[in-house]
Amino acid sequence: MSALHFTVTFLLLTLLLEVNKAKSQSFIGVNYGQVADNLPSPAATSKLLQSTSIQKVRLYGSDAAMIKALASTGIGIVIGTANGDIPALASDSNFAKNWVDTNEVAYYPASKIILINVGNEVIMSGDNNLISQLLPAMQNVKNALDAASLGDKVKVSTVHSMTLLKQSEPPSSGSFDPAYGDMLKGVLAFNNATGSPFAINPYPFFAYRSDPRPETLAFCLFQPNSGRLDGNTKINYMNMFDAQVDAVRSALDAMGFKNVEIVVAETGWPYKGDSDEVGASIENAKAYNGNLIAHLRSMVGTPLMPGKSVDTYLFALYDENLKSGPTSERSFGLYRSPISP
Structure with missing residues (x-):
C-alpha cells in the first residue's frame, strides 16, 4: 500500500473525527465489505468505528x-440476506423465522440492528425467478420480526442499482424502467406500508467515467x-450526487x-484504477x-428534499483485495488495513 493511500486514509480519518457523535451525525454510515483476506479483526474494526x-x-x-x-457501541447495524436465500425465505415462513432468530433475535438488544436488506440489486439481476420471489421474501422476514416483537425496531428493505431508472436527466424527469413496473410497485407498496427506506447505489464516479469532461469532474x-439547469423546475444543480438522488425522488x-x-446504500470514489479508468x-x-x-453535515439537503441529509453509507471501510474486475473494484477503502501490502 502506497504512502499516498495512507494520506487518503489519514484525511478521511480526520474528517470523520472532527465532529463528535451527536445525533446530527446519524446520517453518516459506512459499508463493511469482506471480500478480502487481510482485514483487521472485528474487535479492531469496532474500535476504529467508535473513534469516528x-x-x-x-x-x-x-x-x-x-x-x-x-x-453495546450504539452503532446501528444493517445486515443482509444472500440473494441465494431469497427462494427459501419466500416459500418457507419457518426458514424466514429461523433466519431472523439466528441473525437478529440472537443479538438483541446488545447489537443495534436497524435494517435487514433482503438481497442486493435483485430487480436488476435478470433472474426472473429471483425477482418474482423478492417481495414474498421481504414479507416473510417482516412477519418473522413482528412475531419476535421487533417489527417496530427493525425495518426490512432491499437495495437497488441506479440502472433501475430509465431516465435521470434532468432530475425532475426521473422515472423507473417500466419493464420492472409491477414488481417495483409491489416493493414500494411494502416500503410505504412498513415505513422502510428505498435504498439506492448512486456513484458519480461512473457518471464521470462516461463523460470525462473537466466540468463534469x-x-x-x-x-x-x-x-446544470433543470429546465422543468429551473433548479440549477451544483453537484451530481444531489442530481442523482433527486432523480430517484422524482421517480418515486x-x-x-x-x-x-x-437511503443511499453505497456511494464512493476509487483512489486507484486501470489505465482506462478515467x-x-x-x-x-x-x-x-x-x-x-x-455536504451531508451542512444539512442543506437536496433541492427536492431540502433541510435534511439523506442517510448515506460510504463505500467502503476497507479495500477488498479479493474482488474481481478492474483495479478500481479493489480500491475504494477509506481506511488502510494494517496488513495491506
Whole structure:
C-alpha cells in the first residue's frame, strides 16, 4: 500500500473525527465489505468505528463476529440476506423465522440492528425467478420480526442499482424502467406500508467515467462549477450526487410514493484504477469523500428534499483485495488495513 493511500486514509480519518457523535451525525454510515483476506479483526474494526463519527455500518451479510463486536457501541447495524436465500425465505415462513432468530433475535438488544436488506440489486439481476420471489421474501422476514416483537425496531428493505431508472436527466424527469413496473410497485407498496427506506447505489464516479469532461469532474466532486439547469423546475444543480438522488425522488413521486424515504446504500470514489479508468485517483477520492461528508453535515439537503441529509453509507471501510474486475473494484477503502501490502 502506497504512502499516498495512507494520506487518503489519514484525511478521511480526520474528517470523520472532527465532529463528535451527536445525533446530527446519524446520517453518516459506512459499508463493511469482506471480500478480502487481510482485514483487521472485528474487535479492531469496532474500535476504529467508535473513534469516528460514523453512526451506522452496513454489512452485506450477517457476520456473527462483526455483529458481536459492535454490541453495546450504539452503532446501528444493517445486515443482509444472500440473494441465494431469497427462494427459501419466500416459500418457507419457518426458514424466514429461523433466519431472523439466528441473525437478529440472537443479538438483541446488545447489537443495534436497524435494517435487514433482503438481497442486493435483485430487480436488476435478470433472474426472473429471483425477482418474482423478492417481495414474498421481504414479507416473510417482516412477519418473522413482528412475531419476535421487533417489527417496530427493525425495518426490512432491499437495495437497488441506479440502472433501475430509465431516465435521470434532468432530475425532475426521473422515472423507473417500466419493464420492472409491477414488481417495483409491489416493493414500494411494502416500503410505504412498513415505513422502510428505498435504498439506492448512486456513484458519480461512473457518471464521470462516461463523460470525462473537466466540468463534469467538478460537478461530480462538489467543486466550483457552473451547475446544470433543470429546465422543468429551473433548479440549477451544483453537484451530481444531489442530481442523482433527486432523480430517484422524482421517480418515486411519479409512481405515487412521495412518503417513501431514500437511503443511499453505497456511494464512493476509487483512489486507484486501470489505465482506462478515467478519474480514479487519490486526489479525486479525497475530494469526493471529503466534500460529500461536508455536504451531508451542512444539512442543506437536496433541492427536492431540502433541510435534511439523506442517510448515506460510504463505500467502503476497507479495500477488498479479493474482488474481481478492474483495479478500481479493489480500491475504494477509506481506511488502510494494517496488513495491506
